[in-house]
Amino acid sequence: xxxxxxxDLKQKLLLTKSFVKEYLxxxxxxxxxxxxxxxxxxxxxISVPKFYISAVLREAKPLENQGISIGSGADGLFSEFxxxxxxxxxxxxMISNMRSxxxxxxxxxxxxxxxVFGNGQLDKEYFNQIPKNHKFLxxxxxxxxGYQLHEYYSAHDLKAYxxxxxxPQKDIRDTNITVSMLxxxxxxxxxxxxxxxxxxxxxxxxxxxxxxxxxxxxSYEQLAVSKNSAIxxxxxxxxxxxxxxxxxxxxxxxxxxxxxxPPHSSEYPVTPNIYAILISAIIISxxxxxxxxxxxxxxxxxx
Numbered sequence: 001x002x003x004x005x006x007x008d009l010k011q012k013l014l015l016t017k018s019f020v021k022e023y024l025x026x027x028x029x030x031x032x033x034x035x036x037x038x039x040x041x042x043x044x045x046i047s048v049p050k051f052y053i054s055a056v057l058r059e060a061k062p063l064e065n066q067g068i069s070i071g072s073g074a075d076g077l078f079s080e081f082x083x084x085x086x087x088x089x090x091x092x093x094m095i096s097n098m099r100s101x102x103x104x105x106x107x108x109x110x111x112x113x114x115x116v117f118g119n120g121q122l123d124k125e126y127f128n129q130i131p132k133n134h135k136f137l138x139x140x141x142x143x144x145x146g147y148q149l150h151e152y153y154s155a156h157d158l159k160a161y162x163x164x165x166x167x168p169q170k171d172i173r174d175t176n177i178t179v180s181m182l183x184x185x186x187x188x189x190x191x192x193x194x195x196x197x198x199x200x201x202x203x204x205x206x207x208x209x210x211x212x213x214x215x216x217x218x219s220y221e222q223l224a225v226s227k228n229s230a231i232x233x234x235x236x237x238x239x240x241x242x243x244x245x246x247x248x249x250x251x252x253x254x255x256x257x258x259x260x261x262p263p264h265s266s267e268y269p270v271t272p273n274i275y276a277i278l279i280s281a282i283i284i285s286x287x288x289x290x291x292x293x294x295x296x297x298x299x300x301x302x303x
Contacts, residue, residue, distance in 0.1 A: 029289040036285035040278045049269035053189040054180035055197060056261035059090050060254065091170050091177065094256050098168060098200040104159035106199050115188065116161055117153045128152070166196055176260060186265040193263045198254070205255040212242040212249075 097103055107113070114120055114127035121127065130153040134142075142149050168179045179197055183189035216239050223235045249255060 026293065028293060029286055032285040032289035033282060036281040037278070040281040044272055044274055044277060047272040048184050050182040050184050050271045051186050051189070051268075052180060052266040052270045053183055053186065053193055053263060054178055054261075055193055055259060055263040057177040057179065057197065057257040058175060058260050059177065060256055060258055090256055093204065094177075094200060095168055097203055098166070098196060099159070099163050100203075101155060101159050103196070103200050103203055104162060105155040106203060107162075107195060108155040108158050110195070110199075112192065112195060113153055113155065113158045115192075116158060132157075162196060166193065177257060179263075182271065190263045190265060197257070197259075197263075201254045201256050205249050208255070209246055209249050212245045216242045 108127070109124075111120075111122040111127060114122060114130065118127055118130040132150055132153055134149050138149065165181045165183075166179060167181065168177055170177050179193055181189055181193060183192075219235045219239045219242070223232060223239070226232045226235060
């Protein structure tokens with residue numbers, strides 16, 4: 001009770017009531033309130049609603065962790081040197097591939113550049129010549145500094161689009177990976193996220209197959225000239241191991257990740273936030289109105 005007496009709630013309530021009556025319940029504040037509502041509705045009306053599209057993935061178990069052993073091979077002899085350091089190597093590799101020009105080029109060749117920047121035609125003659133509409137300031141800067149702007153969109157632009165719109169994130173428990181983006185076109189975003197994920201994984205798989213083929217070719221060359229039985233045995237085991245990897249990778253299943261939750265869209269748009277816009281506009285308008293009234297009423301004491 002002593003604390004309540006010190007605070008003097010009754011006096012505080014009287015001061016609050018007086019402030020509301022003197023600065024908020026006046027014509028100026030009411031007009032500002034109405035204007036803020038109108039402006040908020042106008043902002044909401046001209047804003048483009050964007051939906052949250054996401055897919056949840058889980059890292060697939062690497063071949064070396066699946067209890068499969070094809071002899072010792074070179075990997076067995078030099079495992080301490082070849083073993084990756086850190087537990088996020090696969091995730092980091094996926095991110096690097098997803099943001100790479102190679103994956104963007106592969107998607108471009110499949111027509112995604114036309115879908116993102118053009119009218120969706122899958123004719124290569126069309127999507128390799130989609131004109132870029134540069135902003136006036138960009139054109140002015142190029143003219144002043146004397147450099148040329150690119151006339152057509154390319155896979156580099158698609159790479160920049162992926163990097164700026166598709167966001168992978170690994171959760172705290174290091175189990176699931178969420179790939180998300182915001183888009184006003186739900187159908188496009190769902191298909192695009194899936195295409196980016198699968199193309200990223202497909203490139204990783206094809207790279208490993210090509211790497212295994214090169215290892216097999218080089219191992220055969222060394223096996224033909226090797227005179228050391230231990231080395232020959234290791235090379236033979238390595239060849240068998242790489243053939244097994246190729247056989248395992250030659251399928252349509254994802255390699256690095258698999259879908260736990262396929263790409264889907266939120267039911268409601270996440271932007272613009274109607275309630276946040278309305279409440280913010282009302283608070284700002286009432287604050288500015290009351291501040292203006294307070295300054296006018298007390299200008300002699302303030303100045």
